[in-house]
Amino acid sequence: DTGVSQDPRHKITKRGQNVTFRCDPISEHNRLYWYRQTLGQGPEFLTYFQNEAQLEKSRLLSDRFSAERPKGSFSTLEIQRTEQGDSAMYLCASSLGGGRTGELFFGEGSRLTVL
Amino acid sequence: AQRVTQPEKLLSVFKGAPVELKCNYSYSGSPELFWYVQYSRQRLQLLLRHISRESIKGFTADLNKGETSFHLKKPFAQEEDSAMYYCASNYGGATNKLIFGTGTLLAVQP
Numbered sequence: 001d002t003g004v005s006q007d008p009r010h011k012i013t014k015r016g017q018n019v020t021f022r023c024d025p026i027s028e029h030n031r032l033y034w035y036r037q038t039l040g041q042g043p044e045f046l047t048y049f050q051n052e053a054q055l056e057k058s059r060l061l062s063d064r065f066s067a068e069r070p071k072g073s074f075s076t077l078e079i080q081r082t083e084q085g086d087s088a089m090y091l092c093a094s095s096l097g098g099g100r101t102g103e104l105f106f107g108e109g110s111r112l113t114v115l
Numbered sequence: 116a117q118r119v120t121q122p123e124k125l126l127s128v129f130k131g132a133p134v135e136l137k138c139n140y141s142y143s144g145s146p147e148l149f150w151y152v153q154y155s156r157q158r159l160q161l162l163l164r165h166i167s168r169e170s171i172k173g174f175t176a177d178l179n180k181g182e183t184s185f186h187l188k189k190p191f192a193q194e195e196d197s198a199m200y201y202c203a204s205n206y207g208g209a210t211n212k213l214i215f216g217t218g219t220l221l222a223v224q225p
Contacts, residue, residue: 003158031210031211033211040124040217041218042203042215042216042218043213043215044215045212048210050210056210056212091159100164101147101164101166101205101211102149102164102203102205102211103161103164103211104211105160106158106159108158
């Protein structure tokens, strides 16, 4: 499968613990996005990378959240001191700059449950 | 603020019946609108874009700027159309930052 892959698919953690999610985009895609989806809602934009540069962060991304994309390949999303409100599906997507506008390729998501 | 509204959480129709999934948007500039679909146990994927004026799997969507709507339509629903449908607006231009609606679950009954 050459699509966007995310790891782990499921993570259960206790409140206050740190968690990290990894996303491997489609290899030739230079753009990478993180979204969060809670029950009954659509995906909400968190942050966006073009190559290794993080170009935008949503106000939803508190100081406890940090995302990186070293070398412009895979990306990690770390949540420090998790809270129950962080429980959600974290979706990664990638796209090719200059490709079809609005076409994001999504991974299957990483589901976080904070107890 | 940019917003995409999908008023129906669930739309249930019988096979062969027409389908219309509603989407309204608020946007101050020239909107770029999309429909994404998520079939059971599959990842979210692009269905169609308004600028392409295309028909995908029998679905079409027309941008109505006067009503600020982008409803998704299909004349004859099939059971395999059952899925979660999200309307989305691109407010980031070339950066592809999408705002999604809350989604409508389409259930096509046999």
